Amino acid sequence: MKELIRHEALPAIRMTHLSSVERELLPLAFGDFLDTAATATARATFYNSRAEQEAAIDAVHRDLYEMDRGVYAIALLLPGMTDYSRQIGAIRLLDAPYRDGVLTAEQEASVLRGLMNQLPPQRMLKLIGMLRQRRVNNARTRKLILSVLLGADNLEFWAVKYRRKIATALVHAWGRRTASTLRAVLAKPVEQRDAKERQIVQRNAYRFVDVDDRDRVEQCVRFVLGDESGLTMRRLVAYREAKRDFRRGRALPLETMEGLRSRFHRDKSNADVLELTKSQLTAGQRMAVQRKASESNVQIAFDPARQDAVRLYVYAFEMGMTGAIRAELLKKARDAARRLPVRFEHAAVLLDVSASMVGHETQARRPISVALALRDMLAETADWVTMVSSDGREVAGGELIEPVGDTSLAAGLVTLLKQDPDVVFVVTDGYENAPAGRFAEVVRAVRRMGVETPIHQFSPVFAAESRGVRSLCDAVPGLPVSKPEAIGLGLLKVLFEADVERGVAALLGMVRPVIEHFADNGRTIKDVRDAQRIEEVSHDVS
Amino acid sequence: MMFRNRLKTIYVKDVLLGCTPGRIQSVGYMQVIPLVSDLSDDRFVSPVEAEAEVGTSDYGTLNFRNPSNRVMIVPCHAGYVVKQAAQDHAMAHAGVIRSARERSFDTAMCVQQSQGGLIRRGDYRMLILPLALREHALSVRKETNYNKLWNAISVFNRDMGVQGEANLVHFLKHFRKELDEFVAEFECVPGQVGAVILVDDQVVGIERTPSHDYWRSVWPCLIRECYGSLAIRVAQLKGERAEAPASRVGLPDDIGSLDELESVIAEIAAQEEERAKTTVRELLDESLTLTRDDSIAGVHVETVEHGRFTGQVIRQGERIVYASLPVTKKWLADSKWQTAQPFAI
The missing domain is CATH 3.40.50 (Rossmann fold)
Known part of the structure; x- marks a missing residue:
């Protein structure tokens, strides 16, 4: 494969923490990991049952993780990794305390934020569900969940589409007692909250949110925790009103309106819901519902350019x-x-x-x-x-x-x-x-x-x-x-097989933009890089 | 066809009527010659195609409901191993069920001695019994005794090196990976309605179904448990000497150019095609003596007696619509003598 590689400038990395045996084993573990993580979905295939898939996937993840936690974390960010690989990788990183490796703790936190944000929302919420199931609830996990959910631009849309799952995720991050307290405190107007209540809101919500977004996030949190009073945001209001008036559901996602139809509007058909909510369909849904739409005589525009x-x-x-x-x-x-x-x-x-x-x-x-x-x-x-x-x-x-x-x-x-x-x-x-x-x-x-x-x-x-x-x-x-x-x-x-350090450098080069984008407090990977381990030089790789 | 003393004699060529051999598929000790046909009789469905509801109403009684509007043929020695706490069962013979009807077979057999309970009615994954059990199963097909296969299963498990008396599930679990690989490695080809199966260069079975869809639905069950189990046994017996069958022609070492390589590959492919044809040709005049077991929905279920093959065929008039013909143990044991060339100087 070497003949395929063109000249590229890569940073140099010294993997001084690896023993000579580990240096030999790392390329093998990395190769196995790529083979698996780029295609694994943990579904049964033509050849293997789901349990076999899961066991095999777990083994290759464990091998690379134990060899070098940092390389493992970075590899999860590579383009082409499946969502399932990213989910179980994030759980593995969050479940065990930080350990010294090729990444600093801050860099690893950026990687984790990158992993969460690269997952589609339903898979990101599934990941949080998996964390809850495995009782992973340490400070890093709680902070990650809250910063990703409360800081999301799409929180309003997610709140109506994944209401219960987001509630479960927030309760997992806050704990039942804090969630219950927050619901009570957020029900009060801001000016009526006392100092202690303001502190609770600050510590659990505001610190993850821009000042301008506080009202938006408060309304969404109240909505997912079951308080529908005093809402002004368009979709949240639509949800409340669509229970009475079917036509008000125009601003809601298809699945949400389908759920409301089955409970409150049984005289309406699936086709009616599809017609009503067609402007809210995601690009993926527009493609997925083409058959249903054609059977129901509903015209739904579908743009092939927006699909992979x-x-x-x-x-x-x-x-x-x-x-x-x-x-x-x-x-x-x-x-x-x-x-x-x-x-x-x-x-x-x-x-x-x-x-x-x-x-x-x-x-x-x-x-x-x-x-x-x-x-x-x-x-x-x-x-x-x-x-x-x-x-x-x-x-x-x-x-x-x-x-x-x-x-x-x-x-x-x-x-x-x-x-x-x-x-x-x-x-x-x-x-x-x-x-x-x-x-x-x-x-x-x-x-x-x-x-x-x-x-x-x-x-x-x-x-x-x-x-x-x-x-x-x-x-x-x-x-x-x-x-x-x-x-x-x-x-x-x-590259890994030829030279571990150049392989790690190339790996880091491929994912650096993502890590920098998700670096905490505006600090980039350059600022936090350990000069002992990473120094910027140019290499010709051919 | 000849009639003699209420027995009927047919030949393998009658079973293969309308078929031609396809390209041989070969992986390890197992080889499969696809039987391809333009003729497809879509009046019959398998339990898999029909999504038949299956259950047990008593130990030794398998019930089928055919929800389709076609006649359902339950393959000879079809079995059901279910996840629920219930005694797994298999048929001792083939079965025919009219469209949109139910039928019970009280000649079925338990294949899981250590487990009690009845199978709730449902759509389950089907298997076909391992080849080593099929001859015995057929010999007791008329007995109504749910434990009639236990001894044979115990011997089978022991031979395969699997612990667990009279419990087929132990074998299936132990060799799950190997059995799954057989399904992956042997692919259906367009128009396929049957196959001649060889293990270590010996023909070990002939299978013929009514249609391509029927074949596609039962092939995974045949290759996995029925013939796959025999391939595993042969590999066990060969031990460390694992190698491709003698008939597998490798490329010579002294090929000098791509043109030559291309012609050698084509030549070997032609040889293999000819070998497949010869294998099938040698079977054509093999006689099959049939006794009638059942007549329903215009078809007859008949059992093959006394010969190279055991198994059953289902006929409609003179036309064979289904046949499952595993080779007998005796033939397999004596195969080198059976296929020896006549003396000549």
């Missing part, structure tokens, strides 16, 4: 491919390829379209969707591209391919190598059966005859039984991909 390529492919499998979607997919592929530090004259792509690429029923067609999105992006890394599928057909970018049949990749590899490309990318789940092992035999044969064209395997499926992706061949290790943007993870893995 994988979701667009999943959508196209369900609803059909259109010219607009294909154009958007190809544009996304071009944009993603532009951000990669590689460019080829001639690239070749071998695409596995066998039956197992459908994936498990809980994530149906996700593996093939990842594979197709990846194919499009890889095609855009070169001036000229040759692509064939496992069933021997030439394929084109943006083409929707239904997975069927057995897996035979060897003949396709030879077909591509005969075109003399700069590189061959094989996109597969790693299960070959016609026959098993033939691909590895072909790779050995071509190497023996002196063909050194780089061959790389990318796998969209996490296979727990091999603690990572399943490789077709020892000489071509499989690299995990959950979305095209995550392809840079493979480069990191190779």
